[in-house]
Amino acid sequence: MANKYKDIDDRLKEIKDYAIALRKASRWSNSNETIAHIQTSNNEETKREYIYEFYCYLRILKDLKANYDLELVPGEKHGVLFPKAPGLKKNYPYFSIKSKKSGKEKFQLCNGIKIKGRADEDSAPDISFLNKNADKTPDFNDVFMIHDAKFKHTDSKKVADSEFAKVSYMIKNLDCEIPLSKSIKFNEFINDIDINGNCILTNGFAFKTNKNHHKLYNIKEVEQFDINKTPKVIG
Numbered sequence: 001m002a003n004k005y006k007d008i009d010d011r012l013k014e015i016k017d018y019a020i021a022l023r024k025a026s027r028w029s030n031s032n033e034t035i036a037h038i039q040t041s042n043n044e045e046t047k048r049e050y051i052y053e054f055y056c057y058l059r060i061l062k063d064l065k066a067n068y069d070l071e072l073v074p075g076e077k078h079g080v081l082f083p084k085a086p087g088l089k090k091n092y093p094y095f096s097i098k099s100k101k102s103g104k105e106k107f108q109l110c111n112g113i114k115i116k117g118r119a120d121e122d123s124a125p126d127i128s129f130l131n132k133n134a135d136k137t138p139d140f141n142d143v144f145m146i147h148d149a150k151f152k153h154t155d156s157k158k159v160a161d162s163e164f165a166k167v168s169y170m171i172k173n174l175d176c177e178i179p180l181s182k183s184i185k186f187n188e189f190i191n192d193i194d195i196n197g198n199c200i201l202t203n204g205f206a207f208k209t210n211k212n213h214h215k216l217y218n219i220k221e222v223e224q225f226d227i228n229k230t231p232k233v234i235g
Contacts, residue, residue, distance in 0.1 A: 149200075
């Protein structure tokens with residue numbers, strides 16, 4: 001029983017380490033609320049899922065800081081508190097990702113925000129990559145790539161059929177079905193573990209290993225995306 005929640009503690013430590021690294025490398029608020037607020041859930045399963053989603057977000061940001069400058073933009077209502085459920089972009093913080101040379105914004109990285117889709121219905125990917133200068137009420141014209149985290153409470157489990165389908169629905173609604181015309185400069189996530197493109201990130205295993213199936217839906221699955229594991233990209 002003593003180690004029952006060890007994975008939570010490990011991810012929380014990793015999140016805090018990432019936050020310290022990001023704070024040193026970016027314009028970041030001095031508040032510690034970005035870390036503390038994620039421990040408030042009373043539902044253990046929900047807490048584990050949310051911590052994993054936020055871990056994925058910060059891990060990607062930490063990777064981006066090697067090639068970009070990062071600026072934390074506070075939300076109008078919640079300052080530097082990130083959403084634990086889908087929220088409006090204007091109310092929550094996001095990161096402006098900027099060129100190290102020019103200082104100009106290249107794109108925006110958002111966590112858990114609602115984006116108006118083609119059918120006038122909202123989609124809220126866990127991580128959304130928005131075009132530069134996207135405003136406070138983004139729609140499908142502003143997003144060019146999405147990542148969604150699928151936490152497995154038993155890390156030998158696969159992404160479910162329904163989870164894969166849900167991401168494909170979001171991709172269609174947000175008009176992200178066409179492969180990227182531009183690539184983001186990642187540092188760790190390159191070559192065999194390139195995460196450019198729509199991705200399902202999971203600590204478990206992929207729903208399918210058929211790469212043609214992934215290409216059909218313009219989705220990559222990144223399995224074993226977790227602490228002390230080597231990710232594998234399928235798609």
